[in-house]
Amino acid sequence: MLQLGSYLHSKGFSITIAQSEYNRPDPSNHPDFHFILMSENLSGTGVSSGFIQFLQALNDNCRPHIEKHVIQMINTQKEKSEKESIVIIYDNLMFCAGSLAGDLGLPSIILRSSCAAFVPAYRIIPQLHQEGRFPIKDSMLQEIIPEFHPFRYKDLPFIGIPIQQSLQMISMMNPKTPPVALIFNTLEFLEQSTLTQVRDLYQIPIFTIGPLHKTSPIPSTSFLNEDSTCIPWLDKQSPKSVIYVSLGSLATIDAKVATKMAWGLAKSNQPLLWVVRPVRIVSMY
Incomplete structure (x- = not known):
């Protein structure tokens, strides 16, 4: 998201980053951005309590902070008679931002940092489950999925996760408020057939702007000290x-x-x- 923000800023956009306290970046490394710090209040709600519960709590607790600051931005624009548009770009796991944009009548765009193939891969799982093909039997792992050639059953996400958790996760990742566009951190020529599927599915503009780490290099965000001895x-x-x-x-x-x-x-x-x-x-x- 920081790389995307750097790219958009280079094109003249003003960037505000809404960031939780956990693993927050150093604002001094990004002097062109305005940072909104949100308290996610997740004490006692770690990932160990279950990723679904953690993700829901994160969204529930962060939404009021985002809403407060976005409304302030809207009101400031009205007071100054500014005509700039506010667009909310969010990671698909922070679905509260999408629903907030819908409630406030603002356009939203989803950034998917994974490959485009992940979208049809996870969307096909409910169908496979309904037909008794997911969870996957060991004997089927190497078989090609007829509806998703050339991928095999073993290539699907959420393998090994309890089915109800998988279905909950898929439901969370499906946007309840339609975005105006999708951004993928991928290359058009690498995933042409998949991107055609995604465009047919969503019927909205799909932008492929990867690889972002080459387009907009930023200071390291690694959790570990980088080892350059190689x-x-x-x-x-x-x-x-x-x-x-x-x-x-x-x-x-x-x-x-x-x-x-x-x-x-x-x-x-x-x-x-x-x-x-x-x-x-x-x-x-």
Whole structure:
């Protein structure tokens, strides 16, 4: 969202960031933005209590703060007779912002930081559940989903999560108030067929502006100190010769799978850089 804000600011837009106290960015790193700090009041409502409950509490508690500040912005504009438009851009998990925009008669845009394929992937799950194909049987994991070629059942999100939680999550992510547009952090030529599906589904403008980290680089927002000790080694490698491996911040694999992956990569005889979080090294090796 900060990268998108930087991009829009470079095009002349005024940017206000509504940010909860948890993991908030340093405003001094973003002097062009105005920050609204919200108290989410989540003491005793951690993710351990259940992600659905946590997400609902986060939205319920943040909405009054957003509403207060947006109404102040509207009133200030009226007092100054300003004609600038207010547009609310929000992450799809902060659905309270979308409903607030609808209540105040403001246009809203959803930023989806995931690939475009995630949208039809999660939207097909209720249909598969109704037809008895989700949760997925182990024998079906490798099979192609006929309605979602070339994806396999194992490629679907929410595998391993109780079905009722999955359906609740999908319901939360479906916007109750229609947005005027969607923004995807992806490239048009990478997901042409999927983006066609999404455009047919929503019938609103779809903007592909990725990769945002290249379009609008900003100071690091990593939760860990960045390790740059690999840079001298990388500088010695031939251009486009290094295999980069990262499983992301949520994936977990056991030592047996990690070892098979490592040997498979090693046998490619290509230079290899595998990023592993420190806490995962203990569990993997």
